[in-house]
Amino acid sequence: MALGLLVLSGFALFLSTWRRIVGPFFAVVQWTHIVGGILYGIAIIGWSRFFYPWAPGTQSRHLGPGYARWGYFILLVLLASGLGLLVGPSSTRAVATVLHGLSALALVVWALWHLLTRLPIWKKPSGEWHLSRRRALRWTAAAVVAVPVVMGLPTLMKMLSGRLFAEGSNDGALPGFVPYTVINGFPDIPREHWHLWVHGVPQAKTLDWTEYASLPRRQVVINFHCVTGWVVPHVEFEGVDLLQFLTQLGWDPTKKPWVTFYSGDGVYTDTLDIGQIREYRPLLADVIDHRPLPVAQGFPVRLLVPDMYGYKSVKWLVGIRVSERAEPGFWEQRGYPQNAYFGSYP
Numbered sequence: 388m389a390l391g392l393l394v395l396s397g398f399a400l401f402l403s404t405w406r407r408i409v410g411p412f413f414a415v416v417q418w419t420h421i422v423g424g425i426l427y428g429i430a431i432i433g434w435s436r437f438f439y440p441w442a443p444g445t446q447s448r449h450l451g452p453g454y455a456r457w458g459y460f461i462l463l464v465l466l467a468s469g470l471g472l473l474v475g476p477s478s479t480r481a482v483a484t485v486l487h488g489l490s491a492l493a494l495v496v497w498a499l500w501h502l503l504t505r506l507p508i509w510k511k512p513s514g515e516w517h518l519s520r521r522r523a524l525r526w527t528a529a530a531v532v533a534v535p536v537v538m539g540l541p542t543l544m545k546m547l548s549g550r551l552f553a554e555g556s557n558d559g560a561l562p563g564f565v566p567y568t569v570i571n572g573f574p575d576i577p578r579e580h581w582h583l584w585v586h587g588v589p590q591a592k593t594l595d596w597t598e599y600a601s602l603p604r605r606q607v608v609i610n611f612h613c614v615t616g617w618v619v620p621h622v623e624f625e626g627v628d629l630l631q632f633l634t635q636l637g638w639d640p641t642k643k644p645w646v647t648f649y650s651g652d653g654v655y656t657d658t659l660d661i662g663q664i665r666e667y668r669p670l671l672a673d674v675i676d677h678r679p680l681p682v683a684q685g686f687p688v689r690l691l692v693p694d695m696y697g698y699k700s701v702k703w704l705v706g707i708r709v710s711e712r713a714e715p716g717f718w719e720q721r722g723y724p725q726n727a728y729f730g731s732y733p
């Protein structure tokens with residue numbers, strides 16, 4: 388039961404469709420998941436005999452201890468990575484995010500396997516395989532009911548939350564994100580008025596939305612980390628590959644290895660060199676989780692640098708300059724490292 392809740396709330400935090408639906412409840416779900424996970428961990432470790440019948444050393448009627456050890460092990464990894472995600476430095480969090488997701492997946496697989504092979508659904512306690520007609524019918528009926536219920540759950544939650552809460556908290560950003568800005572408010576640039584200038588390349592030019600939209604596109608799935616500590620796992624961005632785009636305009640990185648990005652807010656900038664661009668393959672992104680970027684998150688186009696902290700990903704992108712020397716970005720002038728790959732900042 389408790390474990391089911393944890394897995395469900397974990398899904399709600401991880402899957403973009405679910406995240407959007409829990410929208411106004413995001414913080415509640417997050418804290419339920421965290422507090423619940425810790426309590427559950429304590430329960431397992433402290434009172435495993437009472438709360439967790441298949442912990443090592445406990446002889447359950449249906450479950451052998453060797454097999455049980457796996458479940459116990461996975462749960463410990465889940466707990467440890469969850470704690471790492473919560474309190475660790477950002478380098479730990481980057482690793483913990485991946486571990487937490489993988490071990491959650493392992494737990495689901497383990498639990499399903501456990502249900503199928505170990506519980507007295509198909510097997511009698513004596514160990515022999517057994518499936519009476521009545522049991523088979525009952526389980527088929529349960530499956531037939533369960534599938535639409537599980538699939539309909541998000542819609543149901545949406546109906547309920549739509550009634551109780553108005554949309555649009557979090558300044559219109561997707562749940563989990565903190566939409567920073569260094570000016571007063573968010574620039575609201577309609578696509579018809581948006582232009583992207585590119586300077587410093589042989590074929591320097593200014594694109595409008597139509598030209599931009601006709602460029603070849605690519606998708607990336609990343610965990611979005613801010614140096615201040617929040618993470619949104621498993622975010623899908625779509626847009627134009629920066630390296631390919633600049634190469635097409637005749638960029639010669641051996642002569643001009645630096646690229647600086649300018650925001651339409653008039654203040655925010657950031658910079659990358661050719662080594663970073665080759666390694667991280669940044670995107671000029673206009674779609675997040677299959678929708679246009681919200682205004683608060685950089686509409687119509689932002690930069691997205693995978694595996695680097697959020698401050699590298701300039702929002703409301705309007706200009707790109709290629710140059711011989713570095714032009715330190717907004718946060719870099721204020722002490723943050725230029726090379727902001729996960730783990731570079733404590």
Ligand SMILES: Nc1nc2c(c(=O)[nH]1)N[C@H]1C(S)=C(S)[C@@H](COP(=O)(O)O)O[C@H]1N2
Pocket residue numbers: 560564565566567568569570612613614650652655683684685696697698699700701702703
């Ligand atoms: N123009 C602009 N871009 C920006 C920022 C900003 O304040 N202004 N903040 C950066 C920081 S610190 C982070 S963590 C991310 C936040 O992205 P989000 O608004 O999608 O949450 O945007 C980055 N890009």
Ligand SMILES: [Mo]
Pocket residue numbers: 567612613614615696697698
């Ligand atoms: Mo950030």
